[in-house]
Amino acid sequence: MSRRIALSVAAGVVVLGGAGAFALAHAGEQPPALTDSAARYTAPVGERDGSLTFVTDVTASSGVKSVKVLAWPENSSFAKKELTAKDMAHVESAVCKPSGADTVRCTYTVKVTGSDAESSPRGVWHVAVLATAQDGTTTLDREATDFTVG
Numbered sequence: 001m002s003r004r005i006a007l008s009v010a011a012g013v014v015v016l017g018g019a020g021a022f023a024l025a026h027a028g029e030q031p032p033a034l035t036d037s038a039a040r041y042t043a044p045v046g047e048r049d050g051s052l053t054f055v056t057d058v059t060a061s062s063g064v065k066s067v068k069v070l071a072w073p074e075n076s077s078f079a080k081k082e083l084t085a086k087d088m089a090h091v092e093s094a095v096c097k098p099s100g101a102d103t104v105r106c107t108y109t110v111k112v113t114g115s116d117a118e119s120s121p122r123g124v125w126h127v128a129v130l131a132t133a134q135d136g137t138t139t140l141d142r143e144a145t146d147f148t149v150g
Contacts, residue, residue: 032131050112060133088130
């Protein structure tokens with residue numbers, strides 16, 4: 001009887017060990033996570049340019065490879081046709097700096113001139129973010145945060 005118990009316990013350890021290894025492997029494949037996203041739009045005044053600044057924290061267990069950022073007006077073609085990772089392939093990148101074990105703080109800033117502001121649609125704008133981890137997993141947040149152009 002004690003031999004059967006020992007075999008059962010050994011089999012249970014092998015099964016639990018395998019499940020634990022699977023859980024650890026799966027945890028390494030989690031897509032990047034975005035947190036604390038915020039945007040600040042400052043309109044140009046007179047000869048002084050304005051700006052758009054976007055910040056977000058990105059966490060990826062394998063490390064962060066890139067963070068792409070695109071501001072788009074609520075009433076644009078992207079509102080009718082879902083924005084895709086392919087649409088984000090050639091947009092500008094944020095600058096990211098380490099801020100924790102697996103986390104980086106990413107900042108994207110762009111100058112807004114008077115002519116930029118004049119030609120931009122008024123109203124709500126969204127900020128889309130495509131985060132890519134070192135292991136190739138991605139996260140696309142089409143509306144990470146919003147801001148208003150007045």
